[in-house]
Amino acid sequence: MLQERxxxxxxxxxxxxxxxxxxxxxxxxxxNSGLVGQAMIHEHILxxxxxxxxxxxxxxxxxxxxxxxxxxxxxxxxxxxxxRTIEEATNEILSGQTALFLDGFDSALSIETRDVEHxxxxxxxxxxxxxxxxxxxxxMIELNTALIRRKITNPDLVFEKMTLGSKTKTxxxxxxxxxxxxxxxxxxVKTRLSRISPNSVLESGYLEQLIEDHPFTIFPTIGxxxxxxxxxxxxxxxxxxxxxxxTPFVLIVPHFFVESLHVSxxxxxxxxxxxxxxxxxYIALLLTVYTPALYVSLTSYHQGMIxxxxxxxxAATEERVPFPVILEVILIGVAFELIREAGIRMPRxxxxxxxxxxALIIGEAAVQAGLVSAPMxxxxxxxxxxxxxIPALNSVVLFTRIFLLLLxxxxxxxxxxxxxxxxxxxxxxxxxxxxxxxxxxxxxxxxGWNNTFMRIPIRLKKKxxxxxx
Amino acid sequence: MKRIGLIxxxxxxxxxxxxxxxxxxxxxxxxxGVDKGSDPGDLIFTAQVMDPTALEEGTSxxxxxxxxxxxxxxxxxxxxxKLLQDFDRRGYYAHNKIIVVSxxxxxxxxxxxxxxxxxxxxxxxxxxxxxxxxxxxxxxxGVKQEGIENVQANYLKGIVENKRSNFNSATLTMLEFYKIVxxxxxxxxxxxxxxxxxxxxxxxEKELGPVTDHVRLSGGTVFQKDKxxxxxxxxxxxxYNWTVGRAENGIIPIPSVIDEGKPASIEIISTxxxxxxxxxxxxxxxxxEINERIVLVEDQGLGExxxxxxxxxxxEKVEREAAKKTEREVEKAVRKAKELRxxxxxxxxxxxxxxxxxxxKMEDQWDRELPDLEVNVKANVRIxxxxxLRGPLKAK
Numbered sequence: 001m002l003q004e005r006x007x008x009x010x011x012x013x014x015x016x017x018x019x020x021x022x023x024x025x026x027x028x029x030x031x032n033s034g035l036v037g038q039a040m041i042h043e044h045i046l047x048x049x050x051x052x053x054x055x056x057x058x059x060x061x062x063x064x065x066x067x068x069x070x071x072x073x074x075x076x077x078x079x080x081x082x083x084r085t086i087e088e089a090t091n092e093i094l095s096g097q098t099a100l101f102l103d104g105f106d107s108a109l110s111i112e113t114r115d116v117e118h119x120x121x122x123x124x125x126x127x128x129x130x131x132x133x134x135x136x137x138x139x140m141i142e143l144n145t146a147l148i149r150r151k152i153t154n155p156d157l158v159f160e161k162m163t164l165g166s167k168t169k170t171x172x173x174x175x176x177x178x179x180x181x182x183x184x185x186x187x188x189v190k191t192r193l194s195r196i197s198p199n200s201v202l203e204s205g206y207l208e209q210l211i212e213d214h215p216f217t218i219f220p221t222i223g224x225x226x227x228x229x230x231x232x233x234x235x236x237x238x239x240x241x242x243x244x245x246x247t248p249f250v251l252i253v254p255h256f257f258v259e260s261l262h263v264s265x266x267x268x269x270x271x272x273x274x275x276x277x278x279x280x281x282y283i284a285l286l287l288t289v290y291t292p293a294l295y296v297s298l299t300s301y302h303q304g305m306i307x308x309x310x311x312x313x314x315a316a317t318e319e320r321v322p323f324p325v326i327l328e329v330i331l332i333g334v335a336f337e338l339i340r341e342a343g344i345r346m347p348r349x350x351x352x353x354x355x356x357x358x359a360l361i362i363g364e365a366a367v368q369a370g371l372v373s374a375p376m377x378x379x380x381x382x383x384x385x386x387x388x389x390i391p392a393l394n395s396v397v398l399f400t401r402i403f404l405l406l407l408x409x410x411x412x413x414x415x416x417x418x419x420x421x422x423x424x425x426x427x428x429x430x431x432x433x434x435x436x437x438x439x440x441x442x443x444x445x446x447x448g449w450n451n452t453f454m455r456i457p458i459r460l461k462k463k464x465x466x467x468x469x
Numbered sequence: 470m471k472r473i474g475l476i477x478x479x480x481x482x483x484x485x486x487x488x489x490x491x492x493x494x495x496x497x498x499x500x501x502g503v504d505k506g507s508d509p510g511d512l513i514f515t516a517q518v519m520d521p522t523a524l525e526e527g528t529s530x531x532x533x534x535x536x537x538x539x540x541x542x543x544x545x546x547x548x549x550x551k552l553l554q555d556f557d558r559r560g561y562y563a564h565n566k567i568i569v570v571s572x573x574x575x576x577x578x579x580x581x582x583x584x585x586x587x588x589x590x591x592x593x594x595x596x597x598x599x600x601x602x603x604x605x606x607x608x609x610x611g612v613k614q615e616g617i618e619n620v621q622a623n624y625l626k627g628i629v630e631n632k633r634s635n636f637n638s639a640t641l642t643m644l645e646f647y648k649i650v651x652x653x654x655x656x657x658x659x660x661x662x663x664x665x666x667x668x669x670x671x672x673x674e675k676e677l678g679p680v681t682d683h684v685r686l687s688g689g690t691v692f693q694k695d696k697x698x699x700x701x702x703x704x705x706x707x708x709y710n711w712t713v714g715r716a717e718n719g720i721i722p723i724p725s726v727i728d729e730g731k732p733a734s735i736e737i738i739s740t741x742x743x744x745x746x747x748x749x750x751x752x753x754x755x756x757x758e759i760n761e762r763i764v765l766v767e768d769q770g771l772g773e774x775x776x777x778x779x780x781x782x783x784x785e786k787v788e789r790e791a792a793k794k795t796e797r798e799v800e801k802a803v804r805k806a807k808e809l810r811x812x813x814x815x816x817x818x819x820x821x822x823x824x825x826x827x828x829x830k831m832e833d834q835w836d837r838e839l840p841d842l843e844v845n846v847k848a849n850v851r852i853x854x855x856x857x858l859r860g861p862l863k864a865k
Contacts, residue, residue: 299492304563304591308623311497311564315521318492325492411487418480 012093019049019102026103030089035096037115044077045098045111079112091169118143124226124248126391129265136226137248141171144228144243144250148175151232156180159243162193170201171245175231180238188433189240189253204244204251213431218399220392221432223255230264254432256439258452260392261285271457278454281389288386288397292329293408293416295379299325301412317373326409328372332380333405335362337398340384496558497521499535499622501592502569502606503582506541512574512582514548515539515607516560517622524619534619537611545585562591566626568643569599569606569662575690575697580650583643594644597629599660600690602700609662612684628686629660636710636719636737637703639689650695653832654817658689658709661700691805691813693836699809701802708802711759711795712814714742720766721794726786727861728770735791738762738853744819748827754843755816757799761848763791765855771863780859788850795848807840816842 013033018024029045083089084107089099096114121143124136137144145159156179162172172193176186192211201207208222209215225231226248231241234252242251261281266274298306299314306314321328339358363377387397400423407415430437440448450456502515516538523532538556542548553559570582579598586592601609614624632640639658641649649657667683689701689709701709710716718737725731740761747754765787774780806814817835821828831838 300489303490303492303495303497303561304593308497308499308564308566308620311492312519312521312524312620315492315497315519316525319522319525321493411481412489414484414487 017046017050020051027101029098029100030093031098031113032093032096035116036098036113040077040113040115041098044075044113045100048074048076075109075111077111077113081110083108083110095169095171116140121147127225127227127230127263129263129268131268132265133227133229135228137228137250139246139248141173141243141245144248145173145175147228148232148235148241151228152177152235157235160190164193164196164198164207165201166197166199168200168202172201172207173243175235175241175243177235177238180236181240182238185238185254185433186240189242193242201244203247204242204249205247207242207244208251213433217426217430218396219257219427219430219437220260220396221255221430221437223252223259223392224249225252226250227264233264233267254435255437256432256435257427257437258441260396261390262451262455266455267458271455275454282453284386284389285393285397288383288390289400289404290416291379291383291386292333292401293404293419295376296326296329296405297408297412297416300409314373314375317367317375320370321373322370325376326405328376329380329405329409332363332366332372332376333383333402335366336380336384490559490561494558495561496536496556497564498560498562499564499620500567500569500610500625501562501565501586502571502601502610503545503574504571504605504607505574505577510543511541512543512545512548513539513541513607514545514552515610516549516552517610518556518558518560519564519620519622535621537607539607545582549585562589563593565592565596566622567597567599567629568592569601569609569625571601571606572603572690572697574606575600575659575692577696579646579692579695579697583646586643587647594647595642597626597660598641598643598646599625599629599662600697602661602663602688602690604664608664609684612664612682615667615681615683625662625684628684632686634718636707636716637688638686639701639706639709639715640686650692652818654812654819654821654828654835655815656694656811656813657692658701658706658813659692660686661688661690663687691809691811693809693811698811699805701805704798705802705805708798708800708805709813711740711799712742712744712757712802714740716740716761721763721791723787723790723794725768725770725861726790727768727772727774727783731768731770733768733770733787734766735763735787735852736766738764744814744816746816746820746823748824752842753820753824753827753831754845755819756845756847757803757814759795759799759846759848760851761791761795762851762853763788764853768861770861772861773863774859774861784852784855788852791852792848792850795850796846799846799848803844803846807842810836810839812836812839816844 011032011034012030014028014030016026016028019027027049029041031041083092083099089108089110092110093099096116097110098113100109100111102108118140119138121135121138123134127136135147137147149157149159154177156177158174158176158178160174162174164170164172174186174189174193189211193207196207196210198206198210204224208224211222213221223234225234231250231252235241239252239254242253244251262278266278269277299318303311318325323331339362342358363372363381366372367374367377383401387394390397400419403423404416404419407419409415411418427438428436428442436443439445440452450460496516496518498516499519500517502517504513504515505511506513518536518538520532520534520536523534536556538552540548540551540554542551549560568583568586570579574582583598586596587594599609609625610621612621614621616624616627618624618627629640632638638661640660641657646657646659649655662684664682665685666680668680688703689706690697691699691701707716707719710719716737717740720734720736722732722734725733738761740759742760743758745756745758747756765784774783802814806812806816812835816839817828817832820831
């Protein structure tokens, strides 16, 4: 029967032998050749079972009902579990265990033999730091839980097991700190996860999109990280992490807007420089969202607000360009996004160089050719560079920028004002797992402020474990 | 959903004016001139429009940075629109720095001329209002600039703003003009430009020859309400500036107190002026009190000061000289006001503040009675420094 289910697969191996337990018994093992350690099978299963005369001493009880007990004394594998259905056996085999079947018994044993090849722990590509741990999560969930556990050596740290995906049977772990995390929050996360039934979960992004509060907003209401240290930090703040097998990206809920502007390194650096960098990120956010819109409305509506000399310079360069300013911004904006996307998809070594060089060359050449004006290139460069400072809000700034740009092109400053109001009221309306997204700014919580626009020195932080809730 | 639609509609509809102007479609106007036309009732409107490409790097220096365009019309706005018949860009007036009106037109009254500029949202109220003394406004705008600025209007604006460290001239913005004219008890003194000839030396490489026209900011123009009635010379203007507290900074030349016949100069640090009206039995008298703090910046006289007492006496003398000079200048301004029968010093408004009832009675014949008023001038001078030197030096 098992052979029926798995037999056509080339990677499933069946091996029959005579097990010497209380005299020879017909037996076979079944495993997936790619997921197991061959040496482990030999060492922990075949060798103890097949060596004649080795086992009588260790298996005094001959009762067949106590199979597992008997065998667990013979087999020197780290984990042995009894399984009773074919279904169960199939799952175990496919996830890298070895199933042992003995003639005459109505149950089988699942023996831990997993030894999957995986990527070594390396520095995460998305959240590079100057100061801080260099390790990032890998695609192996067991390793990832271990990485978190190593940061928080405390029995209160709970990993709850789940399996999602009717086809993929992906392993999910829910992590939280018992006593710190709000039990309602944990329950809510569990309910949401149990309510969905996806066919496949190949990356945590599948889950993110299925359990988020507002599927139709551009704002991310679920955070993610590849860094064990930042996940540990969030767990200590009382958040819940969702680990997903097969991806280094761990989801963290609830996620607040201001968190997108912070990185774990802010807490490792001394507070002076950390606060400066946080301030810089806020400035970058404003710059990257508003620069193109401001430029367009200043040059096509409110020329009176530009200092005369600057206006002359801008006017002189615009004189050679035949398009309206708004079209210029769109042109160079599209070019910039093209170059950026190309830079990401390009083979690593030439990627980053290509981005900068491409932007410069295209900018310069476009100015020479009279397609865009030089101030426009500066404007787009400021926009682009500021955007890179806040990668967590990548999609947000892109869309708000376009939204404001179009409004500015049609209505000038008034349009920017309307657009800003719409965006702010939209952010205020969002929630992340029941928590207001813009907390602690709105609703106002003075306690959270020492972590919002600045970071107070760790010494001054009394209840720092409970902050962020 | 209905409510959101309503909000969006009202956001778009219930707003003020909307006007989109591409930067390449406008001509940036930096100065406006208004002259009297040849036909009676005609105005000549002149706009100085900047040519941005001339300021771009790499363009030939021969290209002028501004264009002067003129047109004639019955009203200012008509002239302004007629400009477009022979000029390709529509004017943009928010960067206008200066309004120049010719002397002849100003004699007929300024308010009708300025009406359009005050109504317009583009022309800012804080532009400098200037009178072209003895010449046409468009000639003032047409003088090739002598200074460093590339745009002629910026050059004009620069010399007007230099008044801050030189109080030989009066300056006034359009807004201040309106405030004074529409108020009572004071008449405005407006910025005055005149054109003078200036000899240039070879190093300046003037294309127009060794003697060139040159704009000079000097004195002030006195208005009776909005009509021009006369001009102040530089000394009278200084007296005016003292009285209205606009002598923020400047040099007062005095005779050296230690070495007779040699000059010295003091610099004003701060001044404060008060006009104190006093009721007498039948008439009103005024005391103009000026408190100034000064620094001795130059004494060309040679001498030696040995003791502290001598030093003290020396400073006291300087203070006395400065006070004397100030009083003399203010008196000259008072005399001019009496002569023109125009109270540009604000005696009336000081009276209004202190004795409003008396002012009500006298308001109508105030300017006529001006020559009979008794005006005393008193200057209190305090010297606060003498630079890096303690007293004059003398070669032995």
